[in-house]
Amino acid sequence: MIRLSSLSQGRPPAASETAHQQCIRPACGAAYELKNVHQRCAKCGALLDVLYDWERLPVPDGLALFDERRASSRDPLDYSGVWRFRELLPFAEPDKVLTIGEGQTQLRRTDGVAAYIGLDPARLFLQYEGLNPSGSFKDNGMTGAFTHANMVGARYAACASTGNTSASLALFAGVSGLLKAVVFVGSGKIAYGKLSQALDYGATTLQIAGDFDDAMRQVQEVCLQTNLYLMNSLNPFRLEGQKAIMYRVLEGLNWEPPDWIVVPGGNLGNSSAFGKAFSELHCLGLISRIPRVAIINSAGADTLDRLVNHAGLRWNGGNVDDAAIRAFYAQMDAEKRKARTIASAIEINRPVNLDKALRTLEATDGVVRAVPDEAILDAKAMVGAHGFGCEPASAASVAGARLLREQGVIGRGERVVCILTGHLLKDPHATVGYHSYDEAKLREEFGEFGVAQARHANKPIPVADDIEAILRVIKDL
Ligand code: F0G
Numbered sequence: 001m002i003r004l005s006s007l008s009q010g011r012p013p014a015a016s017e018t019a020h021q022q023c024i025r026p027a028c029g030a031a032y033e034l035k036n037v038h039q040r041c042a043k044c045g046a047l048l049d050v051l052y053d054w055e056r057l058p059v060p061d062g063l064a065l066f067d068e069r070r071a072s073s074r075d076p077l078d079y080s081g082v083w084r085f086r087e088l089l090p091f092a093e094p095d096k097v098l099t100i101g102e103g104q105t106q107l108r109r110t111d112g113v114a115a116y117i118g119l120d121p122a123r124l125f126l127q128y129e130g131l132n133p134s135g136s137f138k139d140n141g142m143t144g145a146f147t148h149a150n151m152v153g154a155r156y157a158a159c160a161s162t163g164n165t166s167a168s169l170a171l172f173a174g175v176s177g178l179l180k181a182v183v184f185v186g187s188g189k190i191a192y193g194k195l196s197q198a199l200d201y202g203a204t205t206l207q208i209a210g211d212f213d214d215a216m217r218q219v220q221e222v223c224l225q226t227n228l229y230l231m232n233s234l235n236p237f238r239l240e241g242q243k244a245i246m247y248r249v250l251e252g253l254n255w256e257p258p259d260w261i262v263v264p265g266g267n268l269g270n271s272s273a274f275g276k277a278f279s280e281l282h283c284l285g286l287i288s289r290i291p292r293v294a295i296i297n298s299a300g301a302d303t304l305d306r307l308v309n310h311a312g313l314r315w316n317g318g319n320v321d322d323a324a325i326r327a328f329y330a331q332m333d334a335e336k337r338k339a340r341t342i343a344s345a346i347e348i349n350r351p352v353n354l355d356k357a358l359r360t361l362e363a364t365d366g367v368v369r370a371v372p373d374e375a376i377l378d379a380k381a382m383v384g385a386h387g388f389g390c391e392p393a394s395a396a397s398v399a400g401a402r403l404l405r406e407q408g409v410i411g412r413g414e415r416v417v418c419i420l421t422g423h424l425l426k427d428p429h430a431t432v433g434y435h436s437y438d439e440a441k442l443r444e445e446f447g448e449f450g451v452a453q454a455r456h457a458n459k460p461i462p463v464a465d466d467i468e469a470i471l472r473v474i475k476d477l
Contacts, residue, residue: 026318082244102139107252112386118405130423138168144241154229160215163194170203184215191427233269242273259414264396265295266346268353275360293366296400300341302370315358345393373449381456389424
């Protein structure tokens with residue numbers, strides 16, 4: 001544990017002196033200055049972290065400081081649900097921070113969904129990240145990446161996306177005017193709500209004839225060959241911002257860590273950021289216990305589940321079995337296996353943050369599960385009926401918590417937080433189809449995802465424009 005007794009007197013040192021980027025593989029450990037822009041470690045190709053010299057930084061004695069800031073939110077840095085925790089992501093000078101008021105989200109106790117999962121009352125909390133300005137958790141990370149882009153003077157930025165990253169990047173670019181945004185999306189692969197955002201916010205939108213994995217491969221290459229700044233979660237400054245989701249969860253629980261955090265897994269940025277957040281808080285002596293993190297794949301995009309639960313892949317102190325990963329992908333290519341799930345946000349077979357997610361699993365005694373799309377849509381309807389609603393990928397967390405309860409991994413009395421990553425209105429097609437299609441139409445539209453039944457459908461009732469007919473329906477309520 002790092003000793004924090006000797007906090008610096010007077011002006012804190014500049015961020016450039018106390019923060020740097022570093023390769024996450026301990027055997028390499030190459031370090032880079034903040035002002036550098038690297039997709040990966042230039043020496044060995046592994047992922048990069050943002051690390052801090054905590055002993056030289058003014059880390060607060062306790063977490064109550066962050067509660068105080070919440071009350072005085074006229075300062076944009078205090079208003080932001082990310083930057084009011086700035087001592088915990090101290091890589092930027094305040095005048096470089098680019099915020100659009102992200103992170104005003106809620107943690108809500110939701111007993112109706114607790115019952116569905118099989119938890120006792122008051123044991124389940126839903127973290128509604130759909131309440132962010134662009135309607136998903138991505139804004140937490142985008143403010144981090146935009147701040148770094150501002151520090152390095154980027155004029156153009158790009159991302160590949162299943163729809164939410166592109167919406168967030170487009171929004172930040174439009175509001176801030178800092179840079180021009182180019183977004184790469186799989187053609188026909190993103191939900192309409194999200195596509196409408198990228199277009200309306202004015203981003204240059206490239207519809208690649210392929211899926212997210214193809215778009216992700218292309219955007220990395222484009223950013224390497226041009227001066228476009230990469231805004232995907234490969235960017236370690238994105239993940240610094242996403243740590244704040246966990247700070248707000250802890251704050252919502254009066255700084256008492258829950259037993260479980262359950263999060264959907266796609267490109268594995270969130271799960272990576274959450275593990276780093278908890279490891280740092282624990283190391284700094286600010287929390288005494290680390291929650292277990294459960295990462296939930298869709299069964300149609302289950303690379304992490306297969307690698308961890310079937311191939312036995314582990315972080316292993318940084319000695320990841322890269323040959324096993326290469327063999328896995330080679331077989332996937334040989335079988336022409338593409339990700340396919342109605343939870344289009346997590347339709348990803350080559351998660352770029354795989355390494356960091358493995359590190360989270362090790363640091364938090366975490367688990368991985370895959371859930372079928374039918375269970376995801378049922379869980380989504382339960383969230384909608386009892387809470388603020390969410391998009392399909394988000395409900396993977398609730399479906400996953402239910403599975404882990406059934407398996408006895410999560411206990412009925414344990415305190416569980418499910419992260420709801422995106423807003424209900426992102427994907428109206430999935431919602432309206434689930435609630436309104438008859439069985440034949442459901443099979444026709446969603447059958448390829450294995451959805452045969454909509455157990456919690458709330459069907460609209462067709463009725464004639466006739467008062468008697470309407471009254472007959474009302475009387476039957
Ligand atoms: N939930 C939603 C609503 C998402 O949009 C994403 C990822 C995830 C979960 C998975 O999060 O990547 O951190 O594991 N969406 C990315 C995008 C890929 O392009 O919008 P992750």
